[in-house]
Amino acid sequence: xxxxMAGLKEYLIRRVxxxxxxxxxxxxxxxxxxxxxxxxxxxxxxxxERARPEVxxxxxxxxxxxxxxxxxxIFVIRGIxxxxxxxxxxxxxxxxxxxxYVFDDIFLRFSTTLQLAIFAEIFILAIGIPLGLISALxxxxxxxxxxxxxxxxxxxxxxxxxxxxxxxxxxxxxxWTTLAGVPVPKCYETGTCPITTHVPLFDAIFAGEFDTLxxxxxxxxxxxxxxxxxxxxxxxxxxxxSFLDALNSDFIEFAKAKGLPRRWIWxxxxxxxxxxxxxxxxxxxxxxxxxxxxxxxxxxxxxIGRYAVNAISNxxxxxxxxxxxxxSFLYVLVNLVVDITYSIIDPRIRY
Amino acid sequence: xxxxxxxxxxxxxxxxxxDKLVDGIVSVINKIRPGWREKNKSKIDEWKLMFYAFNxxxxxxxxxxxxxxxxxxxxxxxxxxxxxYRDFLYIEYEDTYLVPPGTTVTVTNKQGEVVKEFYFPLGxxxxxxxxxxxxxYGARVxxxxxxIVIMLGVPIGIILGLIAGYFGGKIDEVIMRITxxxxxxxxxxxxxxxxxxxxxxxxxxxxxNEFLKQLFSIVFAADVKDAANFAPILSVILAIILxxxxxxxxxxxxxxxxxxxxxxxxxxxxxxxxxxxILFKHILPNIISPILVLITLDIGAVILMxxxxxxxxLGAQDPMVDWGKIVYDGAQYFPDRWWLVIFPGFAxxxxxxGWNLVGDTLRDVLDPxxxxxxxxxxxxxxxxxG
Numbered sequence: 001x002x003x004x005m006a007g008l009k010e011y012l013i014r015r016v017x018x019x020x021x022x023x024x025x026x027x028x029x030x031x032x033x034x035x036x037x038x039x040x041x042x043x044x045x046x047x048x049e050r051a052r053p054e055v056x057x058x059x060x061x062x063x064x065x066x067x068x069x070x071x072x073x074i075f076v077i078r079g080i081x082x083x084x085x086x087x088x089x090x091x092x093x094x095x096x097x098x099x100x101y102v103f104d105d106i107f108l109r110f111s112t113t114l115q116l117a118i119f120a121e122i123f124i125l126a127i128g129i130p131l132g133l134i135s136a137l138x139x140x141x142x143x144x145x146x147x148x149x150x151x152x153x154x155x156x157x158x159x160x161x162x163x164x165x166x167x168x169x170x171x172x173x174x175x176w177t178t179l180a181g182v183p184v185p186k187c188y189e190t191g192t193c194p195i196t197t198h199v200p201l202f203d204a205i206f207a208g209e210f211d212t213l214x215x216x217x218x219x220x221x222x223x224x225x226x227x228x229x230x231x232x233x234x235x236x237x238x239x240x241x242s243f244l245d246a247l248n249s250d251f252i253e254f255a256k257a258k259g260l261p262r263r264w265i266w267x268x269x270x271x272x273x274x275x276x277x278x279x280x281x282x283x284x285x286x287x288x289x290x291x292x293x294x295x296x297x298x299x300x301x302x303x304i305g306r307y308a309v310n311a312i313s314n315x316x317x318x319x320x321x322x323x324x325x326x327x328s329f330l331y332v333l334v335n336l337v338v339d340i341t342y343s344i345i346d347p348r349i350r351y
Numbered sequence: 352x353x354x355x356x357x358x359x360x361x362x363x364x365x366x367x368x369x370d371k372l373v374d375g376i377v378s379v380i381n382k383i384r385p386g387w388r389e390k391n392k393s394k395i396d397e398w399k400l401m402f403y404a405f406n407x408x409x410x411x412x413x414x415x416x417x418x419x420x421x422x423x424x425x426x427x428x429x430x431x432x433x434x435x436y437r438d439f440l441y442i443e444y445e446d447t448y449l450v451p452p453g454t455t456v457t458v459t460n461k462q463g464e465v466v467k468e469f470y471f472p473l474g475x476x477x478x479x480x481x482x483x484x485x486x487x488y489g490a491r492v493x494x495x496x497x498x499i500v501i502m503l504g505v506p507i508g509i510i511l512g513l514i515a516g517y518f519g520g521k522i523d524e525v526i527m528r529i530t531x532x533x534x535x536x537x538x539x540x541x542x543x544x545x546x547x548x549x550x551x552x553x554x555x556x557x558x559x560n561e562f563l564k565q566l567f568s569i570v571f572a573a574d575v576k577d578a579a580n581f582a583p584i585l586s587v588i589l590a591i592i593l594x595x596x597x598x599x600x601x602x603x604x605x606x607x608x609x610x611x612x613x614x615x616x617x618x619x620x621x622x623x624x625x626x627x628x629i630l631f632k633h634i635l636p637n638i639i640s641p642i643l644v645l646i647t648l649d650i651g652a653v654i655l656m657x658x659x660x661x662x663x664x665l666g667a668q669d670p671m672v673d674w675g676k677i678v679y680d681g682a683q684y685f686p687d688r689w690w691l692v693i694f695p696g697f698a699x700x701x702x703x704x705g706w707n708l709v710g711d712t713l714r715d716v717l718d719p720x721x722x723x724x725x726x727x728x729x730x731x732x733x734x735x736x737g
Contacts, residue, residue: 018531287537
């Protein structure tokens, strides 16, 4: 046991160390992308063609735009770090268009994207796992073929198409969903929330506001379903295949030969099938956060993806850098958590 | 297995087509390199078996039909389109504004005589443009984008993966760290970022070069007047290539790591075969099967991503169209003017589905076990007949 834990610790340290250069590389790439645009951002931020020269000059000074790129890079990175280490955000990166801290703007919208991803994940798990198990049990039957086709159709559906079809069915005709605004718990105004996570879904649950919770569900279930449909089919296939692989492996043969009860055999198979399933679920969740842009656009959700796209068209580079960085950070973090989880489940992974 | 399934392994029409196709290709190769046919007899039989296996899969047949339709429409569609994508009929004829599918708009002169008649099988958009024609033009953009991305992005990924996996050491470390950084981005976000900053850099190059203008106007089936609008589409292509190669690098590297330990690599080295020949002639053919499946599935994914980027307003710009752009423009009229969303979206869905069906079938076809089972069934059939 001690040896296993020591191996785990070493593995975790190694994994975290590779995490840091990746994030630094990400910041450099994001910064280079932001600097590809030949247009003068200072002019755009000051108000376009009719901007006064002294305002442009002030902005240029403020963001070090007339200095070499590495000075700008250090300025931006310092601004991002300052936001997180200084308690009152002193010296943090300020958005030139809204004059607020970039990460204040980002976190304001992040809860919407997170809620969307959570709803999508619920659908993915609720559809994918049962379908996968059923098609593994009924291998090579009509049901199995149906699940296969469902998975293929699911990944082929353009979100901007199926989203509008769902809107037509569930909003226009049935009225089962709302499409405007983002519901927040009443305790935000009164300031009586027992725990504040800044995610309306959780805060409403903690405050016991079930009418708000219902409003949130009504607003988010359909975008969640739209976003999760493709991934649900993929998960069903992965669950099916990894389950069949596990059932066909030597140790199950051995367990059967030994005469173990069925329930035990299933438990062994399930545990071994879990590794690829958890990997896929983790990767999919990371992908959901970054892939939500189109869903947010179709359903008019003011999430972080929309924010990033708007920032790009406004040449609002600090906002672009901030939001892209957040996406990549979360994505890498989710991968890290997945790696760690399955190194705990399956010690063989820790090469 | 009953009698019905036994009968299914009799050669069908499609199998004969496959035989002809393979024999044709083989005789061409045989002309270039005499004696090739005798040397590769088993390989040729294997190819035929792959086609037989494919022909036995209904999803594969449906998928292949969809793909062929997509390619044909992409190549020839713009020439058969009833109207050009630049026919803004609304400017002259107000009645053509957002008409529903199947409408015939008649234009009469002051005397009440019918001067002109327009038929719109799929309706029109806000400029009075025929939706069917727009979808046909859009197919070209989708086809070109997915082809160029796969033809450039995949080889880059494969070559880097081969180098990283085979040479190892510092080269491997450098390539894989860069790959990891690219893989750390959610693909859509990175593609959006690239696609939105690149057009301003690409536009001057295209607009200032008469040859490129002509070339891309043929490639995209667009008017030379829209040369400035080629830049955003090319940016989307470049953006998708930039986010696509790392996945291939990682997979190929993994396969090379295990393949290079094989005896045939050792033997080739001992015989003094050059490194490049070992990489491309010995290792690559042995690890290519899963990559072929991935490429097929990825063409669908690229079509989806290109349409998605256009839906966000990044790809084709007015007046040029692709499927995502038509939906992007039409979404504001949904659900009253549903055709602007439903038809181009459906076209996208079918094209993507085709590639996914074929990719999924290829996975079975390229599995040697599937081919062996068919081979045995065919042999058995022959023996029964005597």
